[in-house]
Amino acid sequence: MSLPISEHPRHSPTRSLSFYLVLVFCVLPVWSIPIFSWSFVLYELRGGGISGLSWHGRALFTYALAEVLFSIHYYILYKFVDGPCPISPGNTEELTLAFKRISQSGLTNLPGDAKTEDILDVSYPESSAETIEKLSPTDPRAIDFQDQFRNWFGGVPWSQIRRKEMCTWLYWCLYYAHMPEFDKIPPTQLNVLLDCLDLVEKRAGTRIPDGSNPNAQPRLLTLDPVSIRWRPLIYYLLIALSDFIMKQLFIRxxxxTLDSRHGIDYLVRIPPTWDACKGPTPIVFVYGLGLGLLQYSTIIYSFLTQVPDRPLFVLLQPHVSQQIFHPRFLVPKNRKETVTTVRQLLIDLGWVPNPPDARKGDAKGSRPRGVTMTSHSHGSFLHAWLLKDEPALVARSLFIDPVAFCSWEGDLCLKFLYNPATTGLQLFMNYFASTEIGIANLLQRQFDWAANTLFFEEIPHALDPSRNKFIVANDDVVLSAPRIKKYLMSHGVRSGLYFNSQGQHGLALIPGTEGFNELMTWLKEPEHY
Structure with a gap:
């Protein structure tokens, strides 16, 4: 009898040629600058020949010295980031509800393999309608759950996970802290922990064996040592310069208009003839991790030119854009602060009712209807916060490569932060994104998984394709696109889902691609609500 997929060992693929090409021509030239700077400065100081240097040599020495001083500053920042997790325990009720929804997710049996939307001619129950009962160990739904859940334990076979490591992981999920000895856990916390363990065991169809297995250690995202790779001052100066240039282009x-209110920076454009009550809903765009405006300039320009009849609001996020010189680079606003601030900004702009629920019962066209929330990748976390806490602000939602769905399965965490890079693209993303100090701080010390996870039940009008659009690419190296597709389709999403079978992460943001045409067509659709 063959082993279930949850028992198959996972072997890391060998490094490809592209890995070494990126390493030699992209990563090493940037990474080695601080090393050469230290070597040059120490050599000149030891030799005492600084006064004899030409002006070219003195200029080079000055630059190298700046790199040396910056590397010391960078190390201080690293020690700050690598400190204790600053996130306080979340709302217990919200967390237990999240675990319940996780246990219910995937219980719906789709007809056949559900590879296309065409077979979905009927509606499917929301996950909250599914009853949580202990599954059989051979139930395909239990095996699938085991296979995905073991991501949090390094991909070891499910049968190797023991009760101590599982409880350690669950305790981290609930309280963002290392689990003490069982007899030292407060009774209230212990009851919640055991309830969540019971849900996991029911969903997995097996009882987690007692004891401990050091080879199946859990991934404790906000407690594990932070993974940061060195980078030089010149790298951040070039990023800051590119950001300044892009801002000037968008403004001039x-x-x-570039503005800052309530501690948030943003770019905004409002057409002079646009009417807040009768005009199309404004676009609020939240970008993902990377280089900020430089990386997303093409899609922002496309919003400005292809849908010029509506306002555009671009939230600037220094903590995801490698803006190390920004005062809030390592202190991003949390969920409550962000939602409160964005809500007030939208009220100040006159784009949403004040208060947000005031539009209920009003005559059509007498008050603003809200905004078209548009997010890419990591931006879907902030998108999720608004839908959870202020759903009345959002009239329509456009998710592009969303990472807020199915994040409990661990694919995102494993691929982006823990798995060693084996291809050139993976290495490029690892060095120039996930291990940058600001991004590492955000993901490995500021990550609130319950707040960042978006469940289908939390999306207003989720089955209305005119109100919600989901764009996902199959060959996404960051998230597990087929899992997100399956999750959405199991809830009845059909025409609202665009799944590019050959697309990659971010491809839909490039003009001329099928995904780009799909999202622009959706944005231009008449709004009849």
């Missing part, structure tokens, strides 16, 4: 050439 494309008519946007």
């Amino acid at each position: 050439v494309w008519g946007m």
